[in-house]
Amino acid sequence: MKYIDEFRDGDLARNIARSIAAEADPAREYRFMEFCGGHTHAISRYGLTDLLPPNVRMIHGPGCPVCVLPIGRVDQAIRMALEHGVILCTYGDCLRVPASDGLSLLKAKARGADVRMVYSTQDALALAQKHPERQVVFFAIGFETTTPPTAVAIEQARALGLANFSVLCCHVLTPAAIIGILESPEAKAGGVALDGMVGPAHVSTVIGSAPYEFVPERYGKPVVIAGFEPLDMMQAILMLVRQVNQGRAEVENEFTRAVTPDGNRKAQALVAKVFQLRPEFEWRGLGTVPDSALKLRPEYAAFDAELRFPLPYTPVPDHKACECGAILRGVKEPRDCKVFGTVCTPETPLGSCMVSSEGACAAHYTYGRYKDLAA
Amino acid sequence: MSEPRKQYVRPLDLKHGRVDMAHGAGGKAMAQLIHELFARHLGNEWLDQGDDGAVLPAPAPGEQLVMATDSHVVSPLFFPGGDIGCLAVHGTINDVAVMGARPLWLSAAFILEEGFALADLARIVESMAAAARKAGVPIVTGDTKVVERGKGDGVFITTTGVGALQAGRRIGGQRARPGDAILVSGSIGDHGMAIMSEREGLGFASPIVSDTAALHGLIEAVLATGADIRVLRDPTRGGLGTTLNEIASQSGVGMLIEEKALPLNPAVAAACEFLGLDPLYVANEGKLVLICAEPDVEKVLGALRGHALGREAAVLGTVVEDAHHFVQMTTSMGGRRIVDWLTGDQLPRIC
Numbered sequence: 001m002k003y004i005d006e007f008r009d010g011d012l013a014r015n016i017a018r019s020i021a022a023e024a025d026p027a028r029e030y031r032f033m034e035f036c037g038g039h040t041h042a043i044s045r046y047g048l049t050d051l052l053p054p055n056v057r058m059i060h061g062p063g064c065p066v067c068v069l070p071i072g073r074v075d076q077a078i079r080m081a082l083e084h085g086v087i088l089c090t091y092g093d094c095l096r097v098p099a100s101d102g103l104s105l106l107k108a109k110a111r112g113a114d115v116r117m118v119y120s121t122q123d124a125l126a127l128a129q130k131h132p133e134r135q136v137v138f139f140a141i142g143f144e145t146t147t148p149p150t151a152v153a154i155e156q157a158r159a160l161g162l163a164n165f166s167v168l169c170c171h172v173l174t175p176a177a178i179i180g181i182l183e184s185p186e187a188k189a190g191g192v193a194l195d196g197m198v199g200p201a202h203v204s205t206v207i208g209s210a211p212y213e214f215v216p217e218r219y220g221k222p223v224v225i226a227g228f229e230p231l232d233m234m235q236a237i238l239m240l241v242r243q244v245n246q247g248r249a250e251v252e253n254e255f256t257r258a259v260t261p262d263g264n265r266k267a268q269a270l271v272a273k274v275f276q277l278r279p280e281f282e283w284r285g286l287g288t289v290p291d292s293a294l295k296l297r298p299e300y301a302a303f304d305a306e307l308r309f310p311l312p313y314t315p316v317p318d319h320k321a322c323e324c325g326a327i328l329r330g331v332k333e334p335r336d337c338k339v340f341g342t343v344c345t346p347e348t349p350l351g352s353c354m355v356s357s358e359g360a361c362a363a364h365y366t367y368g369r370y371k372d373l374a375a
Numbered sequence: 376m377s378e379p380r381k382q383y384v385r386p387l388d389l390k391h392g393r394v395d396m397a398h399g400a401g402g403k404a405m406a407q408l409i410h411e412l413f414a415r416h417l418g419n420e421w422l423d424q425g426d427d428g429a430v431l432p433a434p435a436p437g438e439q440l441v442m443a444t445d446s447h448v449v450s451p452l453f454f455p456g457g458d459i460g461c462l463a464v465h466g467t468i469n470d471v472a473v474m475g476a477r478p479l480w481l482s483a484a485f486i487l488e489e490g491f492a493l494a495d496l497a498r499i500v501e502s503m504a505a506a507a508r509k510a511g512v513p514i515v516t517g518d519t520k521v522v523e524r525g526k527g528d529g530v531f532i533t534t535t536g537v538g539a540l541q542a543g544r545r546i547g548g549q550r551a552r553p554g555d556a557i558l559v560s561g562s563i564g565d566h567g568m569a570i571m572s573e574r575e576g577l578g579f580a581s582p583i584v585s586d587t588a589a590l591h592g593l594i595e596a597v598l599a600t601g602a603d604i605r606v607l608r609d610p611t612r613g614g615l616g617t618t619l620n621e622i623a624s625q626s627g628v629g630m631l632i633e634e635k636a637l638p639l640n641p642a643v644a645a646a647c648e649f650l651g652l653d654p655l656y657v658a659n660e661g662k663l664v665l666i667c668a669e670p671d672v673e674k675v676l677g678a679l680r681g682h683a684l685g686r687e688a689a690v691l692g693t694v695v696e697d698a699h700h701f702v703q704m705t706t707s708m709g710g711r712r713i714v715d716w717l718t719g720d721q722l723p724r725i726c
Contacts, residue, residue, distance in 0.1 A: 001645055010635075013708045047710020119575065119650075230708050346718035367712040370701045 007229030008046075016234040017051040024241050030056045032240050033330050034198040035178065037064030037358025038228040044367035046230040056237065060360035062177050062285060062328040063200060065142040066093045067352045067359045070282045071316040073170050074099040076306075077139045080168065081105070081113035084309045087131065089124035090139035091146075092117045093356045098349055100316050105139075121153035128157070128165035137305045139168045145202040147171045147294065148267035151274040154296070154303050166305035169295050172281065174203050175211050176292030180283065182219050186331045194330065196240040198233070199225035201255055208263025209253050216249035227255040274300055282315050284352055285328030324351035327360050334364040335372045341365055387411045392493040399487065399521025412497060413517060416504040417483075421515035429515035431480060437542035443470035444535040450724045452495065452529055454573045456566075456585030457660075459532055460502035462726060465589045465660060466611070467536040468510055472591035473607040473663070475546035475598065476538030481507065483534050484518040488527030499530065510589040512536070544598075548625035550605040555694040556672045557630060558665045560593060560679050561586070561687040562640040563615050564647060564657035570725045571657075572646060581642045588661030593684045600678045602671035608664045611726055613717045616655035618664050619702045620716045629697020632714070634707045638687045656717045658725045666694065 024030060034040055040060045043049060049058060062068050074097050081088040088105065095106040095117060109115040114134075118124050121138060128136035140150040150167060157165040178197070181187065187194075199212055204225045212223045222243035226236030236254045243250065253259055274297060281293030296304040306313075318324060322344070323337035334340045334353070344350035346362050353359035357366065387407060397404035414422060421429035434440055447463040457465075464481065471478040483503065487496065507514050514534075569585040571577070594607060606626070610618035615637075623630050639654055647654045661684060667675050672690060679685030692704075702714040 001641060001648065004645075004648060008707055010707045010709050044712060045706070046708040047706045047712040048708060050710035051708060362718075366715045366718070370699065370703065370713055373699055 004229070007227070007231045009231060013051060013231055013234050016231070016238055020056060020234070020238050020241055021053045023238070023245060024053050024056055025245065026055060028055065030195050030241060030244060031059055031193055032057070032196045032198060032237065033059040033061045033181070033194050034233070035061040035063040035174070036200045036203070036228070037067065037356060038201060039198055039226065039233060040064070040360055040363050041358045042228050042230055042233055044363035047367070048230060048233055049368075051234065052237065056241065059194065059330040060327070060363070061197070061330060062181065062283075063143065063174065063203075064353070064356050064358040064360075065146070066097050066356045067324070067328060068172060068177070068283045068285060069094070069097060069141055069170060069352060070284045071099055071318070072282065072314050074105065075316065076311050076313060077137075077168055078103055078105060078108045078113065079311050080137050080305065080309050081115055082108055082111065084135065085114070086135040086137045086309070087114045087116060087127055088137050088139055089116045089118045089127060091141065094139060094141060096349065096355050097352055098355070121149045125153050125156055125162070125165060128162050129160070132164060135164050135166070135308075137166050137168055137309075139170070141170045143172055143174050143200070143203045144206045147271050147275070148206060148264075151270045154274050154300055155270070157303055158300070166303050166308045167296065168305040169275070171275070171294045172283065173292050173294070174200055174207070175214070176289050177283070177286065178212070178215060180286040180289045180292070181329055182215070182221070184286070184329045184331075186329060194221060195244050196222040196224070198236050198240070199223045199251070201226060201228045201232070201258070204255065204259040204263065206264050206267050208261050209251055209259055210261045212251045216251060220249050222249045222252070224252045225255050225259055227258065273297075284318065285325035319350050322351040324353045324361070327353055334361040337361070341369060387493060389493050389497050394487045394489055394491040394493065394496065394521055396489055396521055396523070399519060405519065408519065412493070412500055413519070416500045417507070417514045417517070419513040419515065421513065422517070429480065431515065431537070434539040439540045439542075441471050441474045441476035441538045441540050442535065443467055443474070444533065445470055446531065446533040447726055448528065448531050448724055449570065449726050450528060451570070451573055452499065454585055455569045455582050457587040458499055458502050459530065460499035461506035462587050462660060463532040463534045464503050464506035464510065464512070465587050466726060467534040468512055468589045468591055469609045471536040471538035472589075472594045473546075473609055474538070474540065475544045475594070475604070475607065476540040477595070478510070478512045478536055478538040478591050480515045481512055481534050481536050482516045483514050483532060485520070486527055486531040487519065487521045488529055489521055489524040491529050496530065506589070510591065512589075546604055546607050548606055548608065548622050551622055551626035551628050551666045551694045552605065553628055553694050553696045554669050555605055555666050556669050557619070557632060557691045557694060558667070558672070558675060558679065559615060559638065559689060559691055560663040560665070560685040562638045562643065563610070563659055563662060564643045564654035565640055566660040567614065567657035567725055568643045568646045571650070577646070579642060579646055583640070583642050583646060586659055586661035588684055590661065590663050590684065593663060593679065593682045596682045597665065597675055597678045600671075600674045602675045602678075603668035604665065604675070605668065606664070606666040610659050610662055610664050612658050614654070614656040614658055615664065616653070616702070616714045617717045619714065622664070622666065623700045623702050626694070627700060629695045629700055630692060630702040631695050632692030632702065632704050634704050636689050636691050638689050655714055660726060669693075
């Protein structure tokens with residue numbers, strides 16, 4: 001496959017691995033967090049940790065949209081479908097996120113809720129046009145990558161005068177999550193010693209590389225923005241090792257084929273036109289983070305599902321035994337969680353990290369759990 | 376006196392007619408549907424008797440009977456490379472054939488939804504007839520029911536197959552042993568992606584065609600080599616990844632395969648990439664997974680590649696000892712990972 005195989009060249013990967021092994025100082029440990037679930041998935045799927053020396057460790061970050069989605073938001077979506085009879089559309093990964101009362105959107109569907117999986121906001125819009133007699137709600141989740149398409153759909157709905165389309169907006173912001181990690185109680189207490197961060201791939205195509213400058217400036221940590229292909233990851237890790245060795249802390253861009261310093265200005269303008277900051281938003285794992293999520297501007301209130309179907313947001317604590325929070329903050333690893341692989345499996349997820357293939361627990365369970373077991 | 380009339384029954388309107396409740400009521404309308412559609416296309420010495428069941432010859436002395444059944448609910452009913460009709464024939468023939476048996480007869484049961492176009496039904500029945508004829512496995516008995524509109528999805532078809540197993544032939548999921556070789560007969564994921572691209576209207580430039588096919592000829596060619604075949608299986612729902620896990624768990628072994636060895640049609644690889652699917656878990660309807668004793672690998676590979684359905688056959692890896700029964704894969708990067716059971720539903724209603 002052209003444009004894909006070039007970034008999955010095993011020989012080249014082994015060359016980079018040799019450089020990493022040669023340049024990494026055996027006297028110290030390197031702890032890098034890959035922010036995105038896409039990176040986590042690539043590491044696990046391609047077995048990249050096997051190519052790294054033991055003193056270069058990857059810590060899985062919170063950049064998995066469904067993993068940071070709090071239970072209360074899924075509850076809201078389920079209630080819109082069950083109590084208000086709406087057609088609830090969302091991306092496939094959302095369907096299995098555990099909610100209250102042992103429900104998920106998928107289980108609510110089996111109880112009669114009209115839940116539809118869509119591939120894009122355009123599918124949801126088409127459903128609204130096809131069913132003018134029904135209310136169609138798009139459950140909008142994700143970081144800056146999925147936000148512009150939601151803005152487009154809202155603009156289109158307004159242009160079409162669609163009175164039966166609205167959005168339950170749960171879009172969240174990457175820089176706020178990075179602050180959440182670096183300011184977490186554990187980080188302040190020295191519990192998460194990060195030496196650097198692999199910066200987002202797709203998110204950065206939208207926001208650019210400039211918004212990460214605060215990480216080296218304020219926290220003294222290097223950031224290397226990387227694509228989701230395995231060679232991107234390997235190269236980014238090598239670049240991080242070099243920054244650490246040379247005592248540098250800068251934002252570097254490995255993903256130059258898609259990311260510019262300024263990002264996609266058109267998308268940013270559209271997002272700014274339709275959305276505004278929420279004063280605060282609850283994240284799974286990170287708690288309530290100020291200025292970390294978006295809601296519709298008052299001019300677009302007609303398309304705000306939270307206003308159309310008044311369902312108060314009720315925060316719901318995670319299951320007591322679930323370590324998703326600590327795992328999302330990089331404090332714990334999946335194998336440190338008592339319920340990992342026993343009560344909590346991809347078939348019966350207790351926590352959200354076990355739901356999406358981008359979640360740290362699901363990735364480790366699906367691709368790497370053999371490493372935890374004695375032969 | 377006027378000429379004697381040929382018949383008073385008005386023939387089925389196969390162009391514009393639709394299934395109605397009377398077609399399943401057991402009366403004249405049902406008899407007409409069976410006569411003018413099912414019997415006309417599927418007819419053979421057993422079906423033509425019009426009895427409630429088929430009287431079939433006993434197997435040869437020493438032979439055993441193998442029986443398998445499969446329900447088909449695919450959506451859409453027609454897809455590139457096939458339709459629910461030929462799929463229903465191939466699916467059950469393959470289930471019988473991977474037991475090492477020679478498929479002999481099929482039954483077919485139809486659940487029709489009120490309002491379903493008779494023209495579509497005719498296309499499906501014709502396709503079943505053609506598939507059964509090509510495979511040399513007649514449909515010897517059948518049944519038709521009709522459910523109210525909204526209670527089905529056009530048509531569901533259940534087929535059951537009976538085959539004869541040669542004396543002394545032992546093939547089964549429990550027989551894989553450490554050291555055995557793991558092979559696949561060709562590219563993976565074609566059927567699932569054909570359905571997916573049709574269903575979602577993805578309109579890829581190079582159309583992906585389902586691999587639906589009857590595998591008994593291919594299997595016969597492999598068995599004729601006299602190789603020590605341990606396991607045969609068709610990796611349908613859940614794909615190759617799930618099938619390998621089933622076998623590993625049944626046999627109490629592990630497996631180690633090579634990502635680079637997986638045969639993959641470039642259009643399927645691209646479509647999977649595009650949709651974020653893993654071809655290891657995408658369904659096949661005309662592929663064979665085969666585990667044989669290591670010394671027989673070349674013989675088996677030769678037989679597979681010598682058959683039209685096995686030209687792209689490949690050796691994937693080896694059966695290993697593993698108390699946890701993991702299927703592991705050496706990735707194209709040189710790392711290692713698990714190929715786990717499929718979780719949830721990558722793609723519903725594919726067969």
